Amino acid sequence: MNVKTKLSDRLRPLLLGAALLAATAQAQVRPLDRVVAIVDNDVVMQSQLDARLREVQQTIDKRGGALPPEHVLSQQVLERLIIENIQLQIGERSGIRITDEELNQAMGTIAQRNGMSLEQFRDALARDGLSYADARDQVRREMVISRVRQRRVAERIQVTDQEVQNFLASDLGKMQLSEEFRLANILIPVSEGASSNEIQAADRQAQELYQQLQQGADFAQLAVARSASENALEGGEMGWRKAGQLPPPFDSMISQLNLGEVTEPVRTPGGFIILKLIEKRGGDTQVRDEVHVRHILIKPSEIRSEEETRRLVERLYQRIVAGEDFAELAKNFSEDPGSALNGGDLNWIDPNALVPEFREVMSNTASGELSKPFKSPYGWHVLQVLGRRATDNSEEFRKQQAANLLRNRKYDEELQAWLRQIRDEAYVETKL
Incomplete structure (x- = not known):
């Protein structure tokens, strides 16, 4: 198995949102490097954008998907770098620091999950042309972003006992243990306070994408090119979700889909969303x-x-x-x-x-x-x-599981709203 592919697959579950190898690793110094975006008190450099573009292109190639036009992909990748940069600056202002000990422990865990010693892990990265120092730096960045989200998003989410009881008593609550779904999404955003014309334009975009998908268009390619979701560059991949983790009406819609099918666009607070069902698995473990x-x-x-x-x-x-x-x-x-x-x-x-x-x-x-x-x-x-x-499985566990599902449902919605908020509030000037 190609080591680079294996490490990317292993790292994705460990760190909130992004693959290690799709990293903003520091590129070799280039005499013609330039600023491609000013983000509050920091900048995004052309070398960072080029490095991330190469990694995203490799990921899409391995998946067998077709690349969108270069200017479209560049804008998507730059937007991802801007959002990451904003979160890192929030972490800096909040005093979030990752100690060498924590970072060493994280790198050791990554090596262990790949069945390697730390020295073997270094050698594997070197054979694939990857710098261990750059890998450490990206892991540190992802850890900072994870902690920023934990503080700013997760701590604001509350699930009441009544919500848990209502969920367990619902038909959805009773069936949520039975199935789990591997999903991908496409988000056409609608900003808060958008005019009716803007909402209608977003609706038309979503319907256009839906029709393309119905005619056989590649979902992952469209997600990379058109989606505003933070997982767009992964082809919209969301990973595994239970129905109870999805906001209405997706919680009931997804159970009606066959593998490979997509939902019609649904209006949510963040915009219009299309979901694709990639895979199902049973949840009958007791x-x-x-x-x-x-x-x-x-x-x-x-x-x-x-x-x-x-x-x-x-x-x-x-x-x-x-x-x-x-x-x-x-x-x-x-x-x-x-x-x-x-x-x-x-x-x-x-x-x-x-x-x-x-x-x-x-x-x-x-x-x-x-x-x-x-x-x-x-x-x-x-x-x-x-x-x-x-x-x-016990009644107490069912309550805890219901609370976790409700919390995850609220987290997904709150995270997207928070990311839009910090993006809107930041000073961003792009120079592509």
Whole structure:
């Protein structure tokens, strides 16, 4: 298997939204490099655009799709770089930093998922003409963007107990465990406060694309050329979704499609969306994995800097390694009010209920082992895995799963709205 293809496939689930190898890697210095976009206090360079264009073209070629005209593809890629740049600047202003330790841990995880040691991973990148330093930089950028979204989008989403109960009582809630769908989308955007003429123009564009698809046009090619969704350059690929994760009326429409079919354009708050059903799989598994874990959380504060917080967690880690009781240290030091009095014990928990940073470290820590200190959006942690098990599906799990589905549904909508908002609010001057 080509290593470059394999790494791209493996990296996509790890990092929010983008493939590592479709990276804004720093290109070799060119004497004629120039600015192609001014974005608030930063710029996008021609070398960045060229590097990303090459990677997108390679990805489309491997998929066997036809490339849109170069000027169309350039505009799409530039828009993606602009959105990424805005998010990175937000991360910079918010003080989001990825430490070398976190980055090393992420790179080690990527290597492990590809069945390699870190040294083998370096060699594999080199054989494919990829710089390990550039790969690290792109992973860092993706981690920053993920944390920006976690803070700005996910934390604003609330799911009430009543919403969960209503969902479970609905026909959709009862059937959501049965099937899962691999989807792609095309979005024709409509800005907030758009005039009726603008809405009608977007509707006509969406209907035109729908007719082309009905006549056999390639969905992925149209997504790359015409879609405003953030996954456009991946051919509109959304990955796997349950019906309950989709906003109405897609939640019911998608179940009526055969493989390869598309929905008619549907008006949503963000614009007109067309979905394609690529693949289905059953959801009849009646067990789930649970992990028994305990942790110590230390948070930065006005009187304790980020570095002082990290050093405190490191000292606690060394004390546990030296033989001190984890539970006692958690009771005395942990700043997680939900678990500190229980010695940091989170009991048996579904990994999907945890933030990605915590879940990632937990998944790579063997039962009975202690993790090294790591950072999440909540602060600095050290965790210990006490056991793993598979449990039968229960009413409590169904409630948790329903809450996660509703949260994901709201997240997808909120993310698109937030991306449009930050794009509209940013100063952007393109020079293509």
